[in-house]
Amino acid sequence: MHIVKDYDERKAEFLDTAMGLFLERGYDETSVNAIIEAVGVSKGAFYHYFATKEDLLDELAARAAEQAMALTAPVVEDPELSAIEKMNGMFARTNAFKARNRELMVTLARVFYSDRNALLRARMTRRSVEATAPALARIFAQGNAEGAMKVRHPEQTAALVLELGASVVSGFARKLGEIDSDPTIADELLLSMDVYIESVERILGVASGSLKLVDDSLVSVVRAATQTKGKKEKKDD
Amino acid sequence: MHIVKDYDERKAEFLDTAMGLFLERGYDETSVNAIIEAVGVSKGAFYHYFATKEDLLDELAARAAEQAMALTAPVVEDPELSAIEKMNGMFARTNAFKARNRELMVTLARVFYSDRNALLRARMTRRSVEATAPALARIFAQGNAEGAMKVRHPEQTAALVLELGASVVSGFARKLGEIDSDPTIADELLLSMDVYIESVERILGVASGSLKLVDDSLVSVVRAATQTKGKKEKKDD
DNA sequence: ATATTACCAACCGACGGTCGGTACATACCA
DNA sequence: TGGTATGTACCGACCGTCGGTTGGTAATAT
DSSP states (O other): OOOOOOHHHHHHHHHHHHHHHHHHHOSTTSOHHHHHHHHTOOHHHHHHHOSSHHHHHHHHHHHHHHHHHHHHHHHHTOTTSOHHHHHHHHHHHHHHHHHHTHHHHHHHHHHHHOGGGHHHHHHHHHHHHHHHHHHHHHHHHHHHHHTSOOOSOHHHHHHHHHHHHHHHHHHHHHHHHHOSSOTTHHHHHHHHHHHHHHHHHHHHTOOTTOOOOOOHHHHHHHHHHHHHHHHOSSOOO | OOOOOOHHHHHHHHHHHHHHHHHHHOSTTSOHHHHHHHHTOOHHHHHHHOSSHHHHHHHHHHHHHHHHHHHHHHHHTOTTSOHHHHHHHHHHHHHHHHHHTHHHHHHHHHHHHOGGGHHHHHHHHHHHHHHHHHHHHHHHHHHHHHTSOOOSOHHHHHHHHHHHHHHHHHHHHHHHHHOSSOTTHHHHHHHHHHHHHHHHHHHHTOOTTOOOOOOHHHHHHHHHHHHHHHHOSSOOO
C-alpha cells in the first residue's frame, strides 16, 4: 500500500497530528513512531518532511506565532486607534479567541504547566515574542507621542512585557495543575492576573485602570479550567 | 575493583560532575553514561543515588537555589536595613558573587542561552523563585510600611519580579550567544539591564533611580563575556 | 554470622535517525 | 497511445545510543 498526497497537505497533516500529540502527552513523551502511526505513514515519510524531530517542533512554533500575529494584526494596523485602545483591542481579540477555543486553551495550559514541555514552551514563547515585539514597540512609541505612555526604550520594554506575560501564564498554568479541587483557586488566578496588569500599567507609565486586559470571557475560561481540573480526580496514569 | 565512599561525599561527587557536564553540553546531550564515566563508577552506582536522571536535575536545582538563598540571607535578615537598602544589598551581594566567579557565570550564561537547556533552566528558575519569593515579599511589605514602596500584593509581585528577572537574564544570555564579534553588544546588554531596573522601580512604586541593581563588577563580567565570545570565532563543533 | 549498604556490569525495550529501495506522478518521445 | 525516463513521495528493516532494570558481589556495620 502506498498513499501519495500533496506535499503541503501531508506536511500540514504531520504538523496538526504532532501538535495534538504534543499537547496531549508532551514533546519528549511523544515519539516519532507515535506520530507516524497516528498519521498512518512510514518513518521514511516523516524524515522526508522534517530533518529532525526538533525541526518539526520549530515549524510548529513558527506557525503558532504567525497565527497569533494574524489574530491581532487588524487592530495593530488600524490608524484610527490610540495606543491604549490598540493594546486593549489586542487583548480583547486574544481573549475572545481563548473563549472561542476553550478546550484548546485548557489543553494548552497543560503544556505550560509541566516542566516536561519546557522545550516546547521555550520555543513557542521565543517565537511569539520575536514576532510580536516590534508591533508592540510601535504601539509604545505611539503611546509616548500621544502622551498616554512614558516608555523610554520601546523595543526593550516590549520584549520585557511579553516575556513577563509568558512568565505569568506559566505560573498561572502551574497553579491550575497543582490544585486538586480548590474552588478558591480561580480567584487567586485572577488576582495574579490583576497584579500583572497593574505591573504593566506601571511599567508603561499609563494611568491606573486604563488597561483592560481581562474580560468576562477570559474569566469564564479560567473557571472552566479549574472546574475541569477539579472534577477529574486522578484519571491520569 | 570496588571503591567505597561515604554517601554524602559520593553524592556530591555525582552532583558536581553532572553540573559540570550539563553546563558544558546541556542536559539532554549529557547521558547518564557520560556522567558515570566521568565519576568513574558503574551505572548501578548512579541509580543507587538517584531514582532517575531528572531526579538528579531536581537536586541540582534545589542545591543551587539553597546556595543563592544563603548568599543573601545576612542582608535580608538584618533588622537595621530599610527595604530599599535590603534590595540593593541583595543585588550587590549577588553581583559580587558573579564578579568573583566570572568564568562560572559566563558558562552559566550558556545554559540560559540555548533552548537545549530549557528543562534545566525551567527547573532552576522555578526553584529559586520559590525559595526567594517569600523573603522578597517580606521586603516589599516592609517597604510599604516605610512608605518607600507601593506594592499592593507583595507575594504575587515578588514572584512576578523574580520571574521577570529570569526572563531578562534569559534574553540577555541569548544576545551573548547570538553575537559573533560585535563590540557594541555590551552596551546593548546594559541598556536591557537598565530597562529591567526601571521597570522594577515602577512596579514597586519606588522613586526612580533608588534601585542600584548594577555595579561596576557586573559590568566587567558582561564585558568579559562579550570579549570571550568575540575572541573564539568558531571553536565549537 | 548476618544484615545492610555501596557498588558492579550485563542486559532490556524504546528511542531518534539512516538507508537502500519501491510505488507513483509527470514529462518526453515514439 | 503506449513506452520509458526522471524526480519525488514513501517504505520498513536496521543502527547506535539512550534511560533504566536486574541479579549479583564486595565492603561495612551489628
